[in-house]
Amino acid sequence: MEVRKAFTSATRTVSSTSLRERLSSLHTLTTTPLKPVANLHAHIEFVPSKIPRKRRLQTLAVAIWSTTIVWCITAFLVLCSFPPLWPLLAAYMIWVLYIDKSPEHGGRLSPWFRSMSFWRYFAEYYPASFLKTCELPPDRPYVFGYHPHGIIGRGAICTFATESTGFSDAFPGIIPHLLTLASNFRVPFYRDIILAMGICSVSKQSCSNILKKGPGNSITIVVGGAAESLSAHPGTADLTLRKRLGFIKVAIQHGADLVPVFSFGENDIFQQMPNEKGTTLYNLQKKFQNVFGFTLPLFHGRGLLNYNLGLMPYRKRMVAVIGHPIHVVQCDKPTLEEITQVQQKYIDELMWIWNTYKDEFARTRRRELSIIE
Numbered sequence: 001m002e003v004r005k006a007f008t009s010a011t012r013t014v015s016s017t018s019l020r021e022r023l024s025s026l027h028t029l030t031t032t033p034l035k036p037v038a039n040l041h042a043h044i045e046f047v048p049s050k051i052p053r054k055r056r057l058q059t060l061a062v063a064i065w066s067t068t069i070v071w072c073i074t075a076f077l078v079l080c081s082f083p084p085l086w087p088l089l090a091a092y093m094i095w096v097l098y099i100d101k102s103p104e105h106g107g108r109l110s111p112w113f114r115s116m117s118f119w120r121y122f123a124e125y126y127p128a129s130f131l132k133t134c135e136l137p138p139d140r141p142y143v144f145g146y147h148p149h150g151i152i153g154r155g156a157i158c159t160f161a162t163e164s165t166g167f168s169d170a171f172p173g174i175i176p177h178l179l180t181l182a183s184n185f186r187v188p189f190y191r192d193i194i195l196a197m198g199i200c201s202v203s204k205q206s207c208s209n210i211l212k213k214g215p216g217n218s219i220t221i222v223v224g225g226a227a228e229s230l231s232a233h234p235g236t237a238d239l240t241l242r243k244r245l246g247f248i249k250v251a252i253q254h255g256a257d258l259v260p261v262f263s264f265g266e267n268d269i270f271q272q273m274p275n276e277k278g279t280t281l282y283n284l285q286k287k288f289q290n291v292f293g294f295t296l297p298l299f300h301g302r303g304l305l306n307y308n309l310g311l312m313p314y315r316k317r318m319v320a321v322i323g324h325p326i327h328v329v330q331c332d333k334p335t336l337e338e339i340t341q342v343q344q345k346y347i348d349e350l351m352w353i354w355n356t357y358k359d360e361f362a363r364t365r366r367r368e369l370s371i372i373e
Contacts, residue, residue: 045307058125059312061118063304065157066312072189096188102195103185104206106177106213109198115163122157123164126269126313130159130167130261130320131357138173141211141256142218142325143247147239147350149224150232150266151299155318159261160220161197165320177210178220181294204250211254220261221247226295227373230275230285234268235366237354240373241347245339252342255330260350263320264361269313273298319361323349347371 064071079085102108123129136142146156158164160178167176179202185191200206202221210219224231224240231238251258275282281298289295303310326345331338354362354369 044309047305047307054121054124058121059304061121062125062312064118065122068193069187069190072187072193076188092188096186096191103182103191103201104203105200105209106217107195107198107200108192109175109177110196111163111168113196114161114198119158119162119164123162126154126158126265126315126318128155128158128165128318128320130165130170130322132170132322133353134324136171136174136257136259136322136325138171138216140215141213141254142174142259143207143211143251143256144176144218144220144259144261144322145247145346145350146220146222146261146263146320147224147241148232148237148263148266149222149226149228149240150263151229151270151272151297152313153222153266154269154313155263155266155320156220156222157197158318159263159320161194161199173216175217176220177218179206179222183293204246207247207250208254211250211256218256223247226289226293229297230272230282230295231372232267232270232297233272235364236267237262237362237365237367237369238372239369241350241371242373245336245343248339248342248346249334252328252331252334252339255328257325257327258342258346259325260323260346260353261320262323262350262353262357263318264357265316265318268316268364269318270297270299270301271314317361319357321353321357321361323353 076089079089144160146153146160156178159167160176163169168174176198178197178199180194180199182201182203184194184199185201200210200219207219207221210217223244225244228238228240231240248258250256273281275285275298285295285297299311301310301313302308302315303312326342326349328342351369358365358369
């Protein structure tokens, strides 16, 4: 009985003390003035009011390109609200879906459009550039393999879809064609913009049609694709390459030299939510990819008026190192053994790029380059 009384007394004492602490904290909470604006400033780093005009133009260029698809779809829908324009819009969509075959036949590359000052501001934002390791004579076709994919592949746009980094001056006589999903060419107006940039469909037929045009023509394939975008985390270089043999087969069939390109910094311009293999998020993203053919990485970057919250990329330097060409012998029906032999040479050259330049362009890396699939 005495033990029971002691236990009850101690419990009451603890309860009374706990109650007084809670009431005290509640009193402090009610007497402390709320400062939501101050709290917001404490977590978000806003852009200062005095920013050089050049940097503002760089940010504006990236913001415009980041929302180009949205603006194009919005413009089309607005035009659809005017009945007198319906015949023209219907004719345009018929032409887009059934008549125009430009995405499969080399696009409608416009040197003037690729050389606009807009693209210079776009590239200087990061800044983006490329490093030339050797000459590429324009007496043969080329297949450039771009790594890594990153979240969106901004470095590939700067180097191969615009003249913002001076590709044509560095490699005269070589006509670049960056390849993307065919679904992008079904978006009204947006398709016409990327066609003027020389961007074409990544289908097998498109690759063949471009390379058949002869010496000097080239295609650039972002080899890792949607699967690799899920591995795009800052400080890493996890590549999806081992099972990607299609682009090597196409190169052999057309006698096109293979050129590996590694873009240092491509994975650093966005932050992606943790999605390691086996997690629920990763499994959902893979299922989405299997159904729709592309995936949706959950990422964030900076904003238009702040530095740490939004969907715009961070200002991180990107350097695309263009490696040495791997000469292939033309063969209409290469065997698997021949393809894997060329692939090993390709991987060796890619590893040479990494080992040669990682200490210069990837000083903040968290781990070494790894071919995960």
